Amino acid sequence: MAMNMSRKNSIVALLSGMMILSVSCVNNFLPESRDAFDRDANFTTKIYRPKLGKNSLMGDNFLSGNATLPLTFEITRIVRVDGSPAPELTEFFPIKVWKSPYLGTEKSIEAIEAKRGIEYRPLFQIKKHSGEFLMWSEAMSSFVKCDPDDGYLFDVLVKNSGGYKYTTDMQLIPVRESDFEPTIYDPLTGLVKERDYITPLQLSLFQSTDGDFMSPEDVHIYFRENQDNTDPVKTLSFRFYKPDYTPISPSSFNLTDWENLIHGFNMEKTEEYVKYEVVYPVPLVETKSKYTNDAGDKVSVHFAYDRITASGYRWTSGMTLEFAIYKEAHWEIVIVFANGAPLFEDGK
Amino acid sequence: MKQQYKYSLLTLLLFVTSFVATAQEIAVGGIVLDKNENKGLPYASVIVRDKAGKNLSRYSLTTDENGRFSTKVPELSSLxxxxxxxxSVVVKITKPSENMIIRMSVIENMLDEAVIIGxxxxxxxxxxxxxxVIETKDLVNTPVSNVMELIQGRVxxxxIQLNNGTPGGIPSYSIRGVSDISVQKVNDNEYVMGSTMPLFVVDGIPQEDVTGFDAQGLLSGATISPLAMIPYEDIDNIQVLKDAAATALYGSKGAYGVIIIETKKGDSPKPRISYSGNYVVHTPPRLRDVVTGNAERNLRISQLLENDTSRYHGYNEIHNLQALSDSLNPYFNNNTDWQGIFYQTTYNQTHNLNFSGGDKKFNYxxxxxxxxxxxxxxxxDFNRYGIRTGMGYTPNESFSLDVNIAxxxxxxxxxxGNAFSQSGVATGSAASSLLPPPSLYTASNAALSVFSIMxxxxxxSYDASMxxxxxxxxDxxxxxxxxxKYKTTENEKFTPGILNNNSAEWLNKSSNSYNMYLRSLLFRTVNFWIFRAGLQTGFEYISNKSTGNTITLAGLASDHLWSPGARPSVSGGSASVSEENNTIALIFNPSFGFGGMGIRGDRxxxxxxxxPEANSAYGSQxxxxxxxxxxxxxxxxxxxxxxxxxxxxxxxxxxxxxxxxTYxxxxxxxxxxxxxxxxxYxxxxxxxxxxANMPNPYLEPVTSTQWNLGSEMALWDNKIRFTGEVYYKQVDNQLGSTPLANHNAFGSVRSTExxxxxxxxxxxxxIRPLSKNSPWVLDVSASFAINKDVIAKLPNDVRQIINSNAEVVNRLGSNAMGNYLYxxxxxxxxxxxxxxxxxxxxRLRVGGNTSEEAYFKAGDPIWxxxxxDYIIDEKDKVIVGNSQPRMTGGLSINLRYKAxxxxxxxxxxxxxxxxxxxxxxxxSAYGTPKANLQNSGALTPIEAYDFWKKDKTDAYYPNPxxxxxxxxxxxFRNDQTLFMEDGxxxxxxxxxxxxxxxxxxxxxxxxxxxxxxxxxxxxxxFSKYSGINPENVNSLGYDTSGGYPNSRTYTAGLIIDF
Known part of the structure; x- marks a missing residue:
């Protein structure tokens, strides 16, 4: 009986062994589960022209075809056009990045700053899985080659577990930064183009003391960096002047929503200026909010006042200005009514 | 009948007879029954032995044709x-007993059983x-329209997944996993897998109409499974041939497996009339809970007020939505139970009358x-009226004739709806409870159409076979x-004018098909020394012819006034080409055995x-x-x-x-x-x-190649029977479509890649654990199968194919049907x-939209x-899960005790x-509180779910x-892992x-x-699944609201033999 049992056991062992063996070796003859890689997957843009001095995202630039996503992207080489190394783009810089979302409802500068942090990154990067290129605002024309220079050449490796592909000699030609927008500088030379001021986007029913109606051309707006102020908490102020540079009190614009003009804090409103403590850039995030225009790329400020005309009805006047400031400084926006001061008094 | 005598006599002769002086005699009698079927065994031999065990041939006798016997035997003898x-059964006689019941059970030796192959x-x-092999007498005795329902879990x-409760409908069945990865659209947004129906062979005749039956066939044609045409009472056994060694014998139709159905034959020497009738109650499953009446109105109002951009805007929305603001209007002041209108408990009957009889020579x-x-x-509904007759005649050993006519x-x-889903019911039952129930001035056209569309x-079908x-x-x-076989299918549909722009419409689709089947085989075996060689050779001829046409009559008489020249719709008709298709196959099937026939049998x-098989339908190459x-x-x-x-x-x-x-x-x-x-020109x-399609004469038939390793054992007096199999099945040349580059004249080409x-x-x-002598019979059968499917090749040598409509990915080296989900x-x-x-x-946002609303915020899902790239779009979907079952099986327990x-x-x-x-x-219905009350108005209570609220931010479900x-x-998009559950x-x-x-x-x-x-x-x-029924999902694993639910049935029945 004992022999029987052992023989039986050996048969059972043989059977189960055969079963396990035949099941387990099947996998060796089947194709591996690897990603699909499409040889036609490619970048749609080979030359990138980001603007320096601000964060640039260069996306929507890769067609993955039938490749299995996500793909992995890597810049394998980046050099100046003449072939010399480009340490300014390969070395790591302290960069201010967003850590948690800016909502526009933060109540203090600290609250905003708490959402940002410093990270060490190269100034020009590729997103690891989406293939988008990033250029950080810390890159400046002072040490990064920019147009009209031919900039840099770089190669990108795209891969997944099914294959890989190199795209070589893509070109990066940064564009010289402008501290604010709308800019008055020529991006090629960095010099002032034809005039050193900008004009408001819109002006409605502004009447000068002479009784003439003003056009936007009559208002000259200057962006001035107050370099005397060394306070680490940066500010943004608005000043209004008559043609003879005598200040106009901001209070004259009595319908202006000063509290919510921009996302600034600790407003200081005097007879000469209105000053906010702000965090740059302005706007902080290029998305539509109550402070920005519809596109979200500029803040939109609206100054308004009303007066009663000689005919006895109330007349509301408004001025809209859209701008963005990228450079961190104590900026003053000087608004000069160059061809006559606005009329604030009620008619008699 | 003669045969029975012969065997009884033989049994008698086997025993040595002797005469023993009689002691006192006592009367015994009773009936000899088949233990399983409780039927009398006619002409069973009853041998009497004395105390010493010697046979007393003087007393021996046989039972009568009903299995009864009665005699006198000496005391202390045994029968x-x-x-x-x-x-054999041995009974000791100690006292007179006139009403003995002897139950005899069938001798079992697995190797002696017979199966039908080729x-x-x-x-x-x-x-x-x-x-x-499945014997229908072992199945649960309950009337079903399609016998395949009963063998779920048996093989x-x-x-088998009973995923469709449509009366007469078709469960999904597949033998050994996925054989086809194509996906078919059956509804606006519902997809199912392409059909890979096994070949059904009923009484020796391959059933072309069942095999060729796919989703498209169901949708456009008969709308019932042809299998539903065979009453389950008339089926004797079902055999499932799984591996290619068996299915290869069925030629160019067996790639997806073969299922053989044998109907019952007359076996009673005396004519027997058997009636069986059932009274069946079908009850709908648990229906969805719905918020109704005032509760629904309040829910909508509070949702609008609390979630609109501002409360005032919310008030405005409510005032614009008459159903909410005009609560005194009788049209909107209802409490309609829509599901109750659509679902019902039904009471049904089935009757089957069987007249049969016969012996070895002649049965009918x-x-x-x-x-x-x-x-x-x-x-x-589904109604079947059928008559099937069969006759077998075997005048001598060398000739026999069987005829079946049905x-x-x-x-x-x-x-x-259609054979797959009841989309009308799904839409109709999703109507708001505030709306009035269906009437001529209805709130829900979908609902009205459920009742009014005829x-x-x-x-x-007429079948004859010989x-x-x-x-x-x-020899x-x-x-x-x-x-x-001649078969007609007629489909008539009438849509009343009220539902069709005041123009009633009548649609008739009819088709008929003829099917001729002829097979002739010669078979001969030769034995020499320890070898045995056999050869089966012959031919098979199949001829199919079908034709059909469609007629639409539109703009039937109505009292609706049309402006001059208005023509609401056009009548039309089309005839499908009469198709004929002939196949001739040559059969060449040698067999070979060795290892000593003799007493040990084939070892x-x-x-x-x-x-080999040639077919005129194949391509020229x-x-x-x-x-x-x-x-x-x-x-x-x-x-x-x-x-x-x-x-x-x-x-x-x-x-x-x-x-x-399979071509x-x-x-x-x-x-x-x-x-x-x-x-x-x-x-x-x-x-x-x-x-559109480039002709391709090189198309190969679907080829299934299988390795199978199996073992069968019966142990301990047949108390345990075991069958184990390991298989490897490769299905090549699946028919598909390959798009061509747009510089070609043709759009795509059919390919088999x-x-x-x-x-x-x-x-x-x-397992049959109890002793043979016990009055109890316990039969336990357990089946278990593990299957793994892997895609080994895709068209154009690609590694993956994404079907973004059906959210399915086919990936080389992975399971055939992966879900494509966030x-x-x-x-x-x-x-x-x-x-x-x-x-x-x-912030992260959804793709295709850059408005403020597109950015994620509190209460939104984390994908x-x-x-x-901080954008959630198609590029963020992953291949996850497997919509095909990997392990299936079943357990059946049959217990018998006397009657x-x-x-x-x-x-x-x-x-x-x-x-x-x-x-x-x-x-999702909560996402449109002011939208279409007719089609997506039903609000189900979701308090039970853990979803995000302002005061409960740690939740499982997003804010609805x-x-x-x-x-x-x-x-709440359905293509996300949130809704993927263990089925x-x-x-x-x-x-x-x-x-x-x-x-x-x-x-x-x-x-x-x-x-x-x-x-x-x-x-x-039993399931962890949160929905109603994890089985009631389509073949791609989607539980859609439009599915036809499976009913629960209660049956009381009666079988009477006259």
Whole structure:
């Protein structure tokens, strides 16, 4: 009986062994589960022209075809056009990045700053899985080659577990930064183009003391960096002047929503200026909010006042200005009514 | 009858007779019954032995034709009851007893059983392929329209999912995994897998109409399964041939497996009339909970007020929505139970009358059947009227003739839905409870159409078949089978004018098909020394002809006034080309055995087989298909060394390889389509080719290649039977479409480039633990199958194909049907938690929209941003899960005690991922509080779910109430892992209880046998699934609200033999 049992056991062992063996070796003859890689997957843009001095995202630039996503992207080489190394783009810089979302409802500068942090990154990067290129605002024309220079050449490796592909000699030609927008500088030379001021986007029913109606051309707006102020908490102020540079009190614009003009804090409103403590850039995030225009790329400020005309009805006047400031400084926006001061008094 | 005598006499002669002086005699009598069926055994021999064990031939006798006996025997003697094919029973006589009941059970030896393979009855000892036989008497005795429902979980490797409760409908079945990865659209947004129906062979005739039956066929044609035309009462057994060594014998149709159905034959020497009738109650499953009436109105109002951009805007919305603000309006002041309107409990009857009789020489049967099932969805039903007759005549050993003739008529209606789903009901029952119930001035057209659309389908089928066997000189066996089938399908649909722009419409689709089948085979075996060689050769001829046409009559008479010249709709008609298709196949099937026939029987069996086949339907470059197979079997229990193994009754090992094919391409794929009378060139009419599809004469048939390794054992007096299989199945040349580059004239070309591999193991255990002498019989059968599918090749040598409509991915080297989903990781408790792009400072958003609403915020779902571009779009979907069941099986327990018997069946499916789209739809309904009350107005209570609220931010489900953004974010999209659930289940399919009333009560009424049946079907499903029923999902694993639910049935039945 004992022999029987052992023989039986050996048969059972043989059977189960055969079963396990035949099941387990099947996998060796089947194709591996690897990603699909499409040889036609490619970048749609080979030359990138980001603007320096601000964060640039260069996306929507890769067609993955039938490749299995996500793909992995890597810049394998980046050099100046003449072939010399480009340490300014390969070395790591302290960069201010967003850590948690800016909502526009933060109540203090600290609250905003708490959402940002410093990270060490190269100034020009590729997103690891989406293939988008990033250029950080810390890159400046002072040490990064920019147009009209031919900039840099770089190669990108795209891969997944099914294959890989190199795209070589893509070109990066940064564009010289402008501290604010709308800019008055020529991006090629960095010099002032034809005039050193900008004009408001819109002006409605502004009447000068002479009784003439003003056009936007009559208002000259200057962006001035107050370099005397060394306070680490940066500010943004608005000043209004008559043609003879005598200040106009901001209070004259009595319908202006000063509290919510921009996302600034600790407003200081005097007879000469209105000053906010702000965090740059302005706007902080290029998305539509109550402070920005519809596109979200500029803040939109609206100054308004009303007066009663000689005919006895109330007349509301408004001025809209859209701008963005990228450079961190104590900026003053000087608004000069160059061809006559606005009329604030009620008619008699 | 003579035969019976002969055997009885033989038994008598076997015993040495002697005469012993008689002691006192006592009277004994009673009945000898078949233990399983409680039927009398006619002419069983009763031998009397004395105390010493000597036979007293003087007393011996046989039972009468009803199995009764009565005699006088000496005291202290014993009675030995014997019957051919049954185990003998010995009873000691101590006192007179006139009402003995002797139950005899069938002798079992697995190797002696017979199966049918390749149209030939073969002893199981000689079968090299994997075959499972199911006797219908072992099944749960409950009336069903389609017998396949009952064998769910019985056959390991045959995966049956009763995913469609449509009366007369078609469950999904596949043998050994996925064989086709194509996906078919059956509804606006519902997709199912392409059909890979096995070949059904009924009484020797392959059923073309069942095999060619796919989703498209169901939708456009008969709307019922052709299998539903065979009454389950008339089915004797079902055999499932799984591996290619068996299916190769069926030529170019067996690639997806073969299922053989044998109907009952007359076997009673005395004519017998058997009536069976059932009264069946179908009840709908648990319906969805719905918020109704005032509760619904309040819910909507508070949602609008609290979630609109401002409360005042919310008030405005409410005032604009009359259904909410005008609560006193009787049109909007309702409390309609929409589901209650659509679903019903139904009461049905089935009747079956069987007249049969016969012996070895001549048998006959006439079976009349009436089956009716009214659907649990109103306006759906299935009725069957059928008569099947069979006759067998065997005048001598060398000739036999079988004739079967059947006529079946079915009538069914699918209401406003189709054979797959009840989208009208789904839409209708999603109407708001505030709306009035359906009427002429209805609030819901979908609802009205469920009741008003008349949709009737009639299928008529006439079948005749004849089978002749004749033993020619030189021991050559000749068999020929001739079958003819004529079938008509008529579909009529009437849509009243009120539902069709005041223009009533009548649609008639009719088709008929003729099917001729002829098969002639010659078979001869030669034995020499220890070898045995056999050869089967012959031919098979199949001819199919079908034709059909469609007529639409529009703008029927109505009192609606049309403006002059207005023509609301056009009547039309089309006729499909009459198609004819003939196949001739040559059969060449040698077999080979060795290892000593003699007393030990076949020990080694080798069965090579070749089956060349040519078909006129094949492409010009593919004329022949060859279905070769090779099997080897070793019956090791017949070896001398196994004699010592007393515990083993039989044991064998077998290994087989085979290839079987199914040709799926049609003539248009091969020859192209030419457009008649449509185009002209230079004023002359031309017949150009249709540039959509390039003809491809190289299309190969679907080829399934299988390796199978199996073992069968019966142990400990047949108390345990075990079958284990390991298989590797490769299905090549799946028909598909390959798009061509746009510089080609043609749009796409049909190709056969896809390969799928399935491999796995299957186990079947049969346990009969009780002793043969016990009055109790307990039969336990357990099946278990593990299958793994892998895609081995895709068209154009690509590695993956994404079907973005069906959210399915086919990936080389992975499981065939992967879901393509967003990965859900929870809910953003607060807006600050949303990931922010470190460069731009912008939050994550959904793709295709840059408005403020597109950015994620508190209460929105966390989807994984796979590529890190801070945009959730198609690029972030991953291949996840497997919509195909990986483990299936079942457990059935049959218990008998004297006149009582209980049959139970249960089945399970493990490791399957299903998508709860119904739940997704329920949540989504909250996203449109002021939208369409007719179609997506039903609000289901969701308090039970853990979803995000302002005061409960740590939740599992996203915020359903944020309706201003739900159109953009679509938080409850169904293609996300949130709704992918484990679809494993264990289902108690059915329990039936039968009681045979003792014969002494019946004599008075002149009845022979009477059996009472009670059964319950679809009893309970154990599952972790959060939806209603994890089985009631489509073949891609989607639980859609439009599915036809499975009903639970209660049956009381009666079987009377006259």
């Amino acid at each position: 030995v009851f014997s019957y051919l094919g049954y185990d 149209y030939r009855k073969i002893s199981k000892a000689d079968v090299t392929a994997s075959v499972t 390991p490797g045959l995966n 049967k006439i079976n009349g059947n009436y089956y009716t099932e009214e659907g649990i969805v109103k306006n759906t 006529a079946t008529f079915t009538q069914n209606s699918t209401g406003s 949709d009737e389908n009639q299928n008529t 089978n002749i066997r004749y033993k020619l000189p030189l 050559i066996q000749f068999t020929t089978t001739l079958g003819y 080694y069996v080798l069965t090579p087989n070749l089956r 593919v004329k022949w298909t060859i279905n070769p197979s090779l099997g080897f079997r070793w019956n090791f229990s017949r070896e001398p060394f196994a004699d010592a193994w007393k515990f083993m009754n039989s044991g064998s090992l077998r290994v087989s390889w085979g290839q079987s094919t 799926r391409a049609n003539r248009y794929d091969i020859w192209g389509t030419y457009k008649l009378g449509e185009e002209t 230079n004023g002359l009419s031309i017949i150009p080719i249709d540039l 896809t390969s799928i591999v399935n491999y796995g193991t299957e186990f079947l255990f049969g 990965v859900y990781k929870g809910v953003y408790a607060k807006t600050e938690d949303v990931p922010v792009n470190p460069l731009t400072g912008k 994984v941003d796979l590529n890190g 009582f018997s209980i049959n139970t069946n249960s089945s399970f499916t493990l490791r399957r991922d299903i998508i709860n789209k119904a739940l997704a739809d329920r949540f 109430f944020d309706y201003t953004r739900s159109g953009i974010i679509n938080p 494993s289940y264990f289902k108690i399919n059915g329990v039936s209880l039968a009681y045979t009333i003792p014969t002494r009560f019946l004599n008075h009424w002149g009845l022979k046998r009477m059996q009472l049946n009670f059964s319950m079907n679809n009893i309970y499903t």
